[in-house]
Structure formats: C-alpha cells, structure tokens
Amino acid sequence: MDLEAMFERCKRDQWAISDLDWSGTPRPMAKADEMAIVQYFTDMAGIERLAKALFAQQAKNARDPVLRDIFRTFVADEERHAVVAERLAVYYDVHRYQKYEMSRALQRFAPSFVHLVQNVPPDIANVYVTGGEIALDMALLRSIDDYVNDAMSQAAMDRINRDESRHLAIDYHMTEYYASAEYAALVANEPPASWTKRARSAMALARVVYSAAPFFRAVFFDPMQRVDPDGKRLREAFKRLQLLGEKNRERASTLVRVLCGVQALYNESSLFRRVFGRAAARICGIPVQLMDRFYTQEEARRAAKMSYDDLANEALAADSFSSFSWDRPTPRPRSATCP
Template identity: 30%
Template structure:
C-alpha cells in the first residue's frame, strides 16, 4: 500500500495555508475575459464554486467519522480549504463583474437538493461512502474542470489563484486515495456485508437521488460550455487507475461502485442516463420554496478577503 504519513501531511497542510488577502484582486488582467465567453464562464464558475462548497461540507462530515485525531484534523482543514477555494472562485467572479453586491451565485435545484441532503444526513454516512465519492469529485475538478478553465482564461490572477488551489487539491487527493486504500483493509466478506447494509440505508438512497441528477446536470452544463468529454473520461480513468493501484484499494467495495458509476456518467449512451435524466427533468418541477431557506453554513461563503 502506497501509504503516506498523515502527521507529516498535516504539518505540510498547516505550513501551506494562504488567504484571499495574499492576492491582488485589482491587478490588471480582468479585461482579458472576452464578452463572448463571459456568460458561459459565469455559469461555469458558479457550478465550480458550488462543487467546492458541497465538497467542503462533505469533508466536514468526514471529520466526524475520522478514525483518529490526525485524520480528523486533516479533514477539518480540508473542509476549510474547499471553502477557501469556493471563496476565491467567488472573488474571481466578483473581479469579472459576475456578482452584484453580496449576492451568492444562484444554486440550481439539484444543488439545492444535494445541499439539503448534506445538511440533514451527511453526518450519518459512514466514512466509506463520502471517502470514496469525494475523491471522484476532486479528481474531476482537478483533472478536467480546472485544466479546462486555465486553457480558456488568460487572466493572470485566475492562473495565480488556481496554482494555489491546485497545490491544495494535490494534497487532498494524496490523502483521499490513502484513505480509500485504508478502507479496503479487512476481510472482503465483512466489507461486502457492511456495504450492503449501507446501500440499503434510506438516507443513502435519498443521497443518490440527489447526487446522480446533479452530476448529470453539471456534466451537461460543462460540456455545453465547450469542455471536451475526453477530459472527463481521462479523469474517470485516473480515479480508476490510482484508486485501484493496490489490492487494498481494489478491495474497497465503494471504490468499485463509484468507479463503475463514473463510467456510466461519462458514457452518454448508457441506459443509466434514461432514469437519471428523467430525474433531472422532474427536479425542475420542485419549487425552491418547498426546500425553505438554505442552511446557514451556505451563508458563510464570501468573496471578501477581510471581514
């Protein structure tokens, strides 16, 4: 098992912190956003910052389930770092004139459902579930979305910000895959029985009903913006390759489930999309007011470097 030393990693995380105030948000370069890309970029950045924010809440739930104090502290930092990424991405949106006043980008209905699920049930999920889903989201973020963004946008401040975000994400992925392998230890039949028990959990089923349409909607949004589907394939393959590089990793049933699911998501011709796309359409009919106000953790997002 390609183990990493978590204590060393925690020290590295602590010594690699950065703040929005480290960046000159008024530096020249904002004008390099062309008017014809502005609308698409606004939608892309909005999806991106929400993925970061949803990931942040996932790490908060994982901190509660961490088997030791070091991993718990690492996840506490990752929770904050994903929030920092969302904040920094909002600051870029502000710089590019995409936000009015203190407003947050509007989350789509699938995001709202996912936020609601995270708020109510994520703390009850075993580490295995979020510990295998989050790496998938992060690898998609790191391997596809961010690279795409940097290809499309030449604003130097954007590059400066994503250099920092990428460095954070590299540490996140290191820990993510270490934990996935850790979760694959133990007798296979025990892992399998535990997985079956979790899959049957109604809270998880509700989570899947929120998560699957969200991924589909986001994939469609992103591809509509010009992201090549091959990028997503590459990201899924990377997840499979790294997650399955060791016997322990491959023995983790959740790795198998998530990587199979990733294949379905990027294969537009798969039957999987019929019911999930139907769910996307169905979700359009859910009135947002039915969900009530957003949880207060969402309101902690800010593009302001100082408070």
C-alpha cells in the same frame, strides 16, 4: 503515507485571500464567455462549500487524531476556495449582464449529498468524496482556468490546485485504508447496524442517485463541453476513477464493487448495453457515453502493482492535468491578451 509529515505540509501551505492581487483588469471577453465564466465561479463557490461540509464530516469520523487535524485544515481550505470563487465571479462580472445564482441542480443536490455522507459508512462516503475531487477539482476547475485564460484566475487556481493536491493524496490514502484487512476486521467486530439505520442509509443513497445526474450535468458535464471541448481532461478524470475502482476491487466497498460490476456489464455485454445502458448510466450518475472504459488492460495491470501514493502522484502528474505542481505553483504560459 506519513500523516505527521502531511499535517506539517497542510499547516505550512496555508495562504490568505489577501495574498492575491485583485487590482488587475480582466481580459476582454465576448458576452457569452463572460456570462459562462461568472456562472462557473458562482457554482464553484457552492461546490467548494459542499466539499467543506464533507471534510467536516470526515473529521468527525476520523479515529486517528492527526488525520482528524488534517481534515480540519481541509475544511479551512474549502471555505477559502469558496470565498475566492465568489470574488472571482464578481471580478469577471464586468458588464453585469444578469443576476447570477447557484444552479438549481446544485442547490437540490447539496443537502442530499451531505445527508448521505452523514448516514452511510465512511468507506462509501469516501467513494463520492474522491470522485468529486478528481472530476470537479482536477478536471473542471483546471479546464475553467484554461478557458478563462487570465492572470487573475491563474494566480488563484495555482494556489487552489496546491491545496487540492493534498486533499487528493489523502483521498487515495483513505481509499487504501478502506480496502485494507485492518478496516475489514474493524467492521467485522462492530455490532450490526439497526434496520432503522440501514433504511436511513438506503434512503440517503437513493436520494443522491436520483439527484446526481442533473447535478453533474448542470455543474460538470455541460460546462466541460465548453471548457474542455476535446474531452481530454474529462476522459482522464474518468480513467483515473476507473483505475482506482479496479484496484483491490474484491476488497473495496460494496458500492465500488456494484459500480464496477455495472460498468463491466455495460462494456462486456452488448445486450445489457442496448437494454439497460441508460438505466445503468443513471445509477452511476453519469452520461451514457462515459460508461465506456478509458483504460487499457495493460494500464489496469500496471495500476494493480502500484502503491496508492504512486497512483495519486501519477494522477496529479498526468498530461491532462499538467498545470499542477505538487510543491509550488508553476507559472503557465498565457496568450498575448493577458493583462
């Protein structure tokens, strides 16, 4: 990847909240739909600020000055996304049915996750950052937008999606770097971590594993049952994560090898599935039904031959995420009820 060109794109594609026209009127909604949508955007603001903290930490970790500058633009992106989400929550809260606040599971998970990123090696942190981008930003936010089915949401999400496309491209770039011989040599030449640091990292990871399942259930899996009822985007997101994890698996981080190994046991051993299936899913932080493989062997072989840039582009262009346009937002058809 040409980081200089990416940084120029990051600067060129900045936008302001005032670019959006907030003067419209939301389409009529049933009470349950309005309440769900307002809650989703309320949680979205929290998720975006969590991403902001993660990118701020990645900027601190970056050795390349251009990469550091790229991550700083991502910090600005995520704060803008959070403010937009807050305004969308207010915009769609037409009837004031209740007072809304971020899900408690999100409030509990956020500090643990930030603590994790600050206390584990950057290759492990990148696993969670990339997974969050694919699951929350590609699958969840686009599904919420389709569910809202309203011009205001579309206008905001088209701009947010363009930002997230850059984030995901860098996520894949960093995944490639952390699986490289260059990074392996760098780690090999560093002095061993102290036992205190190792213990702190282990505790941080344990806290996240403990709180991940309720967090993802509250802000991802439960909402996806409503906004993605056929599970198309959900399966697509996990397929992309699985394919990325399998690529150069032998040179990936220890965490990726462990997660892939647990999933392999789950899919290849009926005894392991029966006895340890639910425990394995808890370790991976996902519902047990998502422990299945969603890719074919042919897809795995094809992915193994592709570059990371091509994998990122293919993920963004997948049918389930077809609302995306890399360079410019592409208007999507809406129902006749749109204002």
